[in-house]
Amino acid sequence: MKRVFAHGMVGMLLLGGFSCTKPSGQTQLFSLIEDTEGLEGKAEYKSSPFVTAGDRVYMVGHQDGNFPDLGWHVQGEMGGIWNHPIKLMDGFTAAIGVDGNSYCLDNADAFINYPFANKHIFSTAVPDLEIQRFQFAPDGKQGLVVEFSIVNTGSSPKTIGFEFTGHTDLMPVWLGERLNLVDHPDQLVFDEAANAWIGKDQGNEWWVMFGGDRPAKYTEGPSATCDYQPQGKGTAGRLGYELTLEPQVAQHLRFIIAGSYKNKAELESTLADLKANAELDLLAKRKHYETIAATAKVSIPDKDLEKAFEWVKYNTEWLVRDVPEIGRGLAAGMPDYPWWFGVDNEYTLKGAIATGRKDLVYATIDLIHKLSEANGNGRIMHETSTNGVVFNPGNINETPQFTSLIWWVYQWTGDREFLEKYFPTIQKGLQWLMDENDKDGNLFPDGYGMMEIHGLASEMVDVAVYTQKAFADAAQIAAVVGKPELAKEYQALADRLKQKINEEFWVEDFNGFADFIGTPDEALHLIDAAIVRADTLNKPWAVEELKASRSKIATYPKDQKRGFVVFHNWVVNTPMEMGIADTDKAIRALDKAKRFTNPFGVYVTGIDRDEAAASEDGSFAGSKVFSYTGAVMTLPTGVLTIGENNYGRPDEALSYLQRMTKSFGFALPGSIYEVSPDYGMMAQAWNLYSYGVPIVYQFFGIKPDAGNKVIYIRPQMPSNWQEASIEKVLVGDNEINLLYTNKDGVLAIEVSQIQSKWGISIEFPEEFSKVRILGKEISSDTQDGYRRVLMSGKKMRVEAQK
Numbered sequence: 001m002k003r004v005f006a007h008g009m010v011g012m013l014l015l016g017g018f019s020c021t022k023p024s025g026q027t028q029l030f031s032l033i034e035d036t037e038g039l040e041g042k043a044e045y046k047s048s049p050f051v052t053a054g055d056r057v058y059m060v061g062h063q064d065g066n067f068p069d070l071g072w073h074v075q076g077e078m079g080g081i082w083n084h085p086i087k088l089m090d091g092f093t094a095a096i097g098v099d100g101n102s103y104c105l106d107n108a109d110a111f112i113n114y115p116f117a118n119k120h121i122f123s124t125a126v127p128d129l130e131i132q133r134f135q136f137a138p139d140g141k142q143g144l145v146v147e148f149s150i151v152n153t154g155s156s157p158k159t160i161g162f163e164f165t166g167h168t169d170l171m172p173v174w175l176g177e178r179l180n181l182v183d184h185p186d187q188l189v190f191d192e193a194a195n196a197w198i199g200k201d202q203g204n205e206w207w208v209m210f211g212g213d214r215p216a217k218y219t220e221g222p223s224a225t226c227d228y229q230p231q232g233k234g235t236a237g238r239l240g241y242e243l244t245l246e247p248q249v250a251q252h253l254r255f256i257i258a259g260s261y262k263n264k265a266e267l268e269s270t271l272a273d274l275k276a277n278a279e280l281d282l283l284a285k286r287k288h289y290e291t292i293a294a295t296a297k298v299s300i301p302d303k304d305l306e307k308a309f310e311w312v313k314y315n316t317e318w319l320v321r322d323v324p325e326i327g328r329g330l331a332a333g334m335p336d337y338p339w340w341f342g343v344d345n346e347y348t349l350k351g352a353i354a355t356g357r358k359d360l361v362y363a364t365i366d367l368i369h370k371l372s373e374a375n376g377n378g379r380i381m382h383e384t385s386t387n388g389v390v391f392n393p394g395n396i397n398e399t400p401q402f403t404s405l406i407w408w409v410y411q412w413t414g415d416r417e418f419l420e421k422y423f424p425t426i427q428k429g430l431q432w433l434m435d436e437n438d439k440d441g442n443l444f445p446d447g448y449g450m451m452e453i454h455g456l457a458s459e460m461v462d463v464a465v466y467t468q469k470a471f472a473d474a475a476q477i478a479a480v481v482g483k484p485e486l487a488k489e490y491q492a493l494a495d496r497l498k499q500k501i502n503e504e505f506w507v508e509d510f511n512g513f514a515d516f517i518g519t520p521d522e523a524l525h526l527i528d529a530a531i532v533r534a535d536t537l538n539k540p541w542a543v544e545e546l547k548a549s550r551s552k553i554a555t556y557p558k559d560q561k562r563g564f565v566v567f568h569n570w571v572v573n574t575p576m577e578m579g580i581a582d583t584d585k586a587i588r589a590l591d592k593a594k595r596f597t598n599p600f601g602v603y604v605t606g607i608d609r610d611e612a613a614a615s616e617d618g619s620f621a622g623s624k625v626f627s628y629t630g631a632v633m634t635l636p637t638g639v640l641t642i643g644e645n646n647y648g649r650p651d652e653a654l655s656y657l658q659r660m661t662k663s664f665g666f667a668l669p670g671s672i673y674e675v676s677p678d679y680g681m682m683a684q685a686w687n688l689y690s691y692g693v694p695i696v697y698q699f700f701g702i703k704p705d706a707g708n709k710v711i712y713i714r715p716q717m718p719s720n721w722q723e724a725s726i727e728k729v730l731v732g733d734n735e736i737n738l739l740y741t742n743k744d745g746v747l748a749i750e751v752s753q754i755q756s757k758w759g760i761s762i763e764f765p766e767e768f769s770k771v772r773i774l775g776k777e778i779s780s781d782t783q784d785g786y787r788r789v790l791m792s793g794k795k796m797r798v799e800a801q802k
Contacts, residue, residue, distance in 0.1 A: 045063060171201070
């Protein structure tokens, strides 16, 4: 039997009139993972978001157990339960009726986050009851599982009513209107055979189903106990149960939420699958995350950093977005950027391949490439919704950064077919980059890079730097794929660009690189806007500096282009990030960059810093309209971390990592926000770049050349790290472990690998004049200031003394 309720009809169901049922006898889901580490949230952040992550379906709510309208990209709709490219539900409520009183479970006493699940604990919401709400989203399936565990903490039996109310909101994802997708009111039908409500958008084949693990009394309409009225065209349905609880005995109620954007048959199949296999799905998810933890697993003296790095790998997995009709790949951030970006992944995937995620790296690159092919000229797209609609066909920096990503991945995999697959796009893209965007022929393309500031679309420093790196990397690729003349051409251009960047972007008066190159008129226009910004934000030092610059620039010849420092944007550190700055200039610029920091990291726009920044350690005060003004962000901090390491300053690099790590768990336990410490996206993909590259590639010094089956090991550890190790680093078909010790004047590096014929080049700074293997001193060649010992075998250990 099925009953139909359309949106707008409201029924009343009082707690107490429930169907009487027995415990289901199922295994409590949480018991399957109770030995997994969970991190508890802070009481002051209960009214902030969390995510229950799955690659098909995910859920965003608040740590107190509510599902408020949240997010700005689709205003108020970025929370709830999503099955991209559609939303399924705004959320749900749960209520308890006992002894004639009703209680809404909307103010959790604690929130616990696990790597692949989460839990709300209601210990004071209902007298003599403790309730836990546990949830996870199985990977590869269009649904999620929620389980309530209720314990009678009193001394006598209790009969209670339990009410679960689901709120549908079937609607299209961002940019759906470009595909003529229109949101219509939802309709509910109760399926008694499945003990579940079926929701459908009345104008589209968009479906949702939610039900429990036992028969329920059902009523259309929202809860009479919980005051929850989300926006949108959804509707609500209630499920009621009567439970008898013996003292100190737990009962469990399990609910399944399933979705489909195709048809009802798929929906019903998913619900049945999740009902039958929830335990197996949870164990599979646990195993997957254990594999993530075990790959590129570090043990370092800084345990806070070690823990943050482990969880950043988990955070990355939370952002995998799989829409089979479009593709599978890493989204940028949660909750407002749950779709795909070119440049975000051009950073993130460097960290992902260094932490063993070849599967994810290949899938994401393939997706970005496919979405970019519509450009037809090698240009790499910037932002695409999960329905396949491209919002921005690509900022200028994304095309050269794609080239460098491909070369970086090849170094880790040695996959020549991978290079050959993407090299035609690289060739087209580099030609488009220079032919269409360098109108004055000075080798610096014009247009937006990472900083999208209105009026700032001149010759940007990051675009120039990433262009230089792209041609240097393209030269390497061309050589591998058998195009030596093209390799020479690309390398010559890269060499010219490196020289020009060091000469023309360097601004001696500021001891740093310019934000951009342009005419004095362009600079004056931007300075006027910057003065207004700095004055509005009450940054008197910036106003004074900008006014002095304005007076000086007004004397320059109007048609003479040159580099200008206006905003002190973080991108001025990219010459150090890519290692192309002359050493003297790099050290001066790195020292200057310390001015534009606070205890959490690096300002996006340096003129937003004020004199109190050094002592700021509280919440980020964002504007009423979503804005990054005044923001300190993880990517700029990571870029400066990498830059410090590139110029032999690991202690300074560690200090930036420690600043970022102050944001770890600040608002969402186990996660690092996009804007430090607690603003913007609660999980951000490119954090993996900011941690993975400095730790794996630079501190441990694992620099692979998988194409030639050689791994160069050149550790560059912080001075106070006497011992550190990393396990299961994947390079091609090889796997290595590395142990580093530096004690009592002896520096030792021990490496094991599974492919004994691979070459391992262990390298020490040349001041270590005595190099020993098995206690015997050996000779070693010296190159670029390092002594090198090339070895092979399953296990090797080299010691060195000054």
